[in-house]
Amino acid sequence: MAFTYVKNSEDALDIVQDVAYKCLKNIDTLKEKKYFKTWLLKITINCSLDLLRRSNKIVAIESTDLEKHQDILNTKVDVPLMLSLNDILEKLNETEKTVILLKYFQEYTFQEISLFMSLPLSTVKTITYRALGKFKQYIKKEDIYGA
Numbered sequence: 001m002a003f004t005y006v007k008n009s010e011d012a013l014d015i016v017q018d019v020a021y022k023c024l025k026n027i028d029t030l031k032e033k034k035y036f037k038t039w040l041l042k043i044t045i046n047c048s049l050d051l052l053r054r055s056n057k058i059v060a061i062e063s064t065d066l067e068k069h070q071d072i073l074n075t076k077v078d079v080p081l082m083l084s085l086n087d088i089l090e091k092l093n094e095t096e097k098t099v100i101l102l103k104y105f106q107e108y109t110f111q112e113i114s115l116f117m118s119l120p121l122s123t124v125k126t127i128t129y130r131a132l133g134k135f136k137q138y139i140k141k142e143d144i145y146g147a
Contacts, residue, residue: 005048015047096131
């Protein structure tokens, strides 16, 4: 999740280290063990956003990062589509990006995302559909599929 936000393995590892520290320091604030993963993801997202705000920059994927993840590139994944999805994710604002990542990459329900982000359920749905609309506009604009 951290790498998805910062697009840099070194910064992502720093975030993971920071998250581990914060989790150990604040484990007593976790009320129910069944929400540990959600709690951990929320801390990870917040640390990632904090780093981006501090650096006040958008970091592009470096070629060395692509080489480190060569096993992913060698799978039967449609790399142009994967890169296009990353491009689209970068066009979303932080809230939209978080909702899409939680909904479609972490497979949380709207209700879980609503609790996780402390937003009304209807707002989470609106954000999701607005972000999906941006995906559709981008696909039409870029004509990704050659249609």
